Amino acid sequence: MLLISAKLVVDIGNSETRVKTYCGKNSKGNPRSKLARLDNRYSIIPNEKIQIYTNDDVYTGSNSYLFKLENGTYYCSGKMCENEFAQTSLRPAALEKKYDAFVTRLTLINAFRQGFEDVEALLGKDINDYEVEWEVSLLLPPEDLEVGAKKLADMVKGIKSIQFIMPNLSKNINIKKVKVYPEGMCAFLGVLYERKGVARENYKYLTEPTESTIIFDIGAGTTDIVLVKGAQVVQSSRFTREVGGNNVHRLVQRSLKNKGLFLPDQIIREGTNTGYVKSGSRTVDISDDIADAKDAVSNQLVDAVQEFFESSMISVRTISNILVCGGGAEVSTNDKIKPISKYITDYMRRLSPDIRLIDIPMIRVKDEWVKMSPRLMNIIGAGILAE
DSSP, X not given: OEEEEEXXXXXXXXXXXXXXXXXXXXXXXXXXXXXXXXXXXXXXXXXXXXXXXXXXXXXXXXXXXXXXXXXXXXXXXXXXXXXXSTTTOBOOOTTSOGGGOHHHHHHHHHHHHHHHHHHHHHHTSOXXXXXXXXXXXXXXXXXXXXXXXXXXXXXXXXXOEEEEEXXXXXXXXXXXXXXXXXXXXXXXXXXXXXXXXXXXXXXXXXXXXXXXXEEEEEOSSOEEEEEEETXXXXXXGOEEESOSHHHHHHHHHHHHHHTTOXXXXXXXXXXXXXXXXXXXXXXXXXXXXXXXXXHHHHHHHHHHHHHHHHHXXXXXXXXXXXXXXXXXXXXXXXXXXXXXXHHHXXXXXXXXXXXXXXXXXXXXXXXXXXXXXXGGHHHHHXXXXXX
16 A cells, blocks of 8 residues: 655644644645644443434534544544533633543544544545554644653554544554754744745844844643744743633632522533623623733733742843743634733733834735734744754
8 A cells, every 4th residue: 555654744632633734735835734623522421322413413424523532432522522512512721731631532533533634635536545654743832842742742653543533544553753942932933934944024023133032822721831043943932820711710610609690611611712602592791700810810821920030030021022822812703802912911011111022924825914923823833943
């Protein structure tokens, strides 16, 4: 059987996982790639119910994934998990490290499924006609690299095959190489470079030895801080705190419960972005609850920033630039809701009025120029390293 080479870049977040697959080159000689976002919720399905769901037209052919582990246990993800098992599903949590979490293994299995489907689309060939040799790139918080990089790499290498019932896909996993990169630094590289070896014209100044950039990566479960001088990480600056977007969701959920609104977690998460939730037929404005929650979480983050500077012995006035990435930097669809990143940048500018906020670059997506998503900065940078 034909053996081809492909690269899989996986950014495992608490709320979603980003997967970028590289295979072959386009007419200009640049790597061809596809980017996908995967839901991070998984649930066990009892064996006696497998046939019920596989015969349900609602899930067959939709974004529903059903797979079997070596021990015979079935798990689902996607639309099926959201509809049928939302209250009992597994998902990543800040209290458990990615490199130790069982749900990480489920996520990696699903990421390989996505990779095979993307390779098929990129090559235009039936996936059953070839085997793939993978180079895998993963991301970890900078503070976790020393302890977690080998553990995470070993977890990937321990996946010898995948068996999906939905879609119908059974493949061996052949691993050539596994690399683990630091989050935050990858976001910086995603902003700096258009592709490997080609810097964005308006961002070349970031590589000057006199330039230093503090990076805040505000995720769902953690916030990571790292300092880059020129294009090199200051190793002593790596810092992580278990506070992020999930804390906002929990505070909003508690506030609504105090008002008699008992709503599922997923509804709260969506409402935290839009500023509204549905209670029966009634639409409820929760923007004030969100603002109060973000104020509380931002105070925790300000405490973390203070601890960062005290523990690292770095003078804030020596820092030239701020880069904020992750879900906490995403702009809401509701103008009344500020991203968490706004609180952090305002605080940094009070400490150092001359510090400069790095503007997020524009990228080309399907013949349209759009601003790069802060959630995608890390995987874009890791993809550049993997090219």
